[in-house]
Amino acid sequence: MPTRRHSRLDCSPGCAVEAAISLIDGKWKSVILFHLMHGTMRFNALGRTIGGITQRSLITQLRELEEDGLVTRKIYPEVPPKVEYSLTELGQSMAPVLQALKAWGEDNLHRFGPPPQAE
Amino acid sequence: MPTRRHSRLDCSPGCAVEAAISLIDGKWKSVILFHLMHGTMRFNALGRTIGGITQRSLITQLRELEEDGLVTRKIYPEVPPKVEYSLTELGQSMAPVLQALKAWGEDNLHRFGPPPQAE
DNA sequence: CAGTATCCGTTGCGATACTG
DNA sequence: CAGTATCGCAACGGATACTG
Numbered sequence: 387m388p389t390r391r392h393s394r395l396d397c398s399p400g401c402a403v404e405a406a407i408s409l410i411d412g413k414w415k416s417v418i419l420f421h422l423m424h425g426t427m428r429f430n431a432l433g434r435t436i437g438g439i440t441q442r443s444l445i446t447q448l449r450e451l452e453e454d455g456l457v458t459r460k461i462y463p464e465v466p467p468k469v470e471y472s473l474t475e476l477g478q479s480m481a482p483v484l485q486a487l488k489a490w491g492e493d494n495l496h497r498f499g500p501p502p503q504a505e
Numbered sequence: 506m507p508t509r510r511h512s513r514l515d516c517s518p519g520c521a522v523e524a525a526i527s528l529i530d531g532k533w534k535s536v537i538l539f540h541l542m543h544g545t546m547r548f549n550a551l552g553r554t555i556g557g558i559t560q561r562s563l564i565t566q567l568r569e570l571e572e573d574g575l576v577t578r579k580i581y582p583e584v585p586p587k588v589e590y591s592l593t594e595l596g597q598s599m600a601p602v603l604q605a606l607k608a609w610g611e612d613n614l615h616r617f618g619p620p621p622q623a624e
Numbered sequence: 625c626a627g628t629a630t631c632c633g634t635t636g637c638g639a640t641a642c643t644g
Numbered sequence: 645c646a647g648t649a650t651c652g653c654a655a656c657g658g659a660t661a662c663t664g
Binding site: 412413414439440442443446465467 | 657658
């Protein structure tokens with residue numbers, strides 16, 4: 387029982403915002419979506435690209451994204467197994483959000499994490 | 506020790522997205538920001554407008570938003586106490602994000618929560 | 625390769641009660 | 645009114661090991 391994660395979709399003003407966010411909360415979802423916007427990816431490739439995420443977390447987040455209709459999972463019945471993840475139309479429609487997020491982050495990141503120096 | 510909540514601002518591609526999200530995660534932050542975009546609000550007013558949030562949660566989220574420089578707190582030294590919360594410039598700059606979120610939510614909410622009927 | 629299973633610490637957050 | 649203090653649980657998420 388997936389424990390309906392979407393708390394309260396019972397609308398008050400600002401609820402749309404909350405609903406939208408509830409889909410991309412979690413520590414990794416936004417990043418996953420972001421990477422999938424660049425195209426289809428396989429499970430481990432996604433994990434490597436993101437970096438620092440465990441298989442458990444990755445699969446959990448992916449399953450939730452799938453459950454929410456943002457991501458699709460294509461299984462190639464072959465061995466070794468091959469599974470590709472990509473965005474659905476709905477997932478693609480998140481693009482503006484992700485971009486706004488990215489733009490904001492890039493503009494303001496320096497305020498929080500003083501640039502990691504030039505090494 | 507506020508336990509630096511911003512997990513990893515140590516950038517990998519997509520990190521900007523994660524950083525931005527980390528500021529508006531939590532169950533309520535986005536909604537708080539959203540309501541503050543309409544103007545300054547007092548503590549309890551904010552709580553009532555949002556609905557369903559406890560004082561503890563509200564204050565916690567507000568303090569974090571403040572700590573992150575998105576919100577300011579103006580105290581009127583009078584009795585009964587009066588405290589007003591409003592967005593900083595940085596907070597205002599979140600507008601596009603919030604709007605993207607809201608737009609997306611409004612366009613796609615129906616997919617998750619079947620419209621609350623006409624009562 | 626793409627997962628699943630188990631364990632377990634941390635955090636989020638609600639409930640409730642109290643205060644200046 | 646605008647908080648603070650305590651409690652407690654459930655969910656999140658990391659580590660690690662195992663599997664078809």
